[in-house]
Amino acid sequence: MIKHSAYALGATLYMPATRPDILDVVMGEKIQGLRSLVVCLEDAVAETDVQQALNNLKNLLLGIDARGGRPSGGPMVFVRPRDAAMAAVLNEWSLMRHVDGFVVPKLRLSNIHQWQQAVTRDELMLMPTLETAEVYDPSAMVELRGAMLELLPERIIALRIGGNDLMGCLGLRRNPAMTLYSTPMSYVIPMLCGIMGSAGFALTAPVFEQLNTPQLLEHELALDLAHGLVGKTAIHPSQIAIIHKALQVSLEDLNSARHIVSEAAPAVFKFNDAMCEPATHYTWAQKTIERAHWQGVRPECSSADIFGGSLRLAEVVG
Secondary structure, three states, X not given: OOOOOHHHOOEEEEEEOOOOOHHHHHOOOOOOOOOEEEEEOOOOOOHHHHHHHHHHHHHHHHHHHHOOOOOOOOXXXXXXOOOHHHHHHHHOOHHHHHOOEEEEOOOOOOOHHHHHHHOOOOOXXXXXXXXXXXXXXXXXHHHHHHHHHHHOOOOEOOEEEOHHHHHHHOOOOOOOOOOHHHOOHHHHHHHHHHHHHOOOXXXXXXXXXXOOOHHHHHHHHHHHHHOOOOOEEEOOHHHHHHHHHHXXXXXXXXXXXXXXXXXXXXXXXXXXXXXXXXXXXXXXXXXXXXXXXXHOEOOOOOHHHHHHOOOOOOOOEO
16 A cells, blocks of 8 residues: 655655765754655665675664664655565565565566565555666556556555666767757657556656756756656755756646636636636646645745745636
8 A cells, every 4th residue: 555645755866875874864863854865776786885885774773673663754764686586585674564565667568467476464565666678668657557557556665767767778878958848758658658657657757967067957857757757756955946846836837727617617617817627627636736735836825825825816707
């Protein structure tokens, strides 16, 4: 059973399991504002360092246990094993009760049964990563969607789009002056949003690998949100605030969403010079309200005032 909303993920920071300071990050003492992190045992760890990484992970979990568990306001924590065999071993660690779940690398139809058998603890959520050549094939994605619905019901908090790996399948690397939407990802991301999103799966956006072009990151985030993506992988703490700011909901959208879900809403009405039709906009409104709950409202109005009920909504014009 999924314990958290996908909108709670925000900017998800990957950290190699070999890092010595992960406990400070998990306990909310090192990176302010971080809402989710992945302790990576896969691509970020060399084959020769796997045992060191596993030992470090165990020490991390022991450290969390010694402190009485993770703080309520700290980030969600996921572990990314190298494969299903490693996940099966970690699944048996009692200390895994201190993490929220696994990131599943390179999920495909041929290995989904292995992952189903490896992760048997219902409390561990799954975040599969779509990052293999099969992702370019819509029919393969339809088959994978069916398998996830059948084999992993109510286990998947979100699907991660592995942009760099998918570009690598074509022998490409993004131009640092362009967003991913100026690459073959302009085909992949909308296709995945249609196939997976229509089945109720949330998707998160690929990394933005440049650290010195924050305005381009903001532009890419706007495109991510236009496609309905719910969060974004971060490669550096400096990206976290930018991502979280983009994920905030405008007051205009929140007010519109609240009117749309109201039991008193007419079939069609005008609000802020736009047509609102609950029959078609209801799901958007629900998701907008959920995103505002987890990511907040843009600073022109205090989110505390909004959720405290003191904000007077604008009048609907019929």
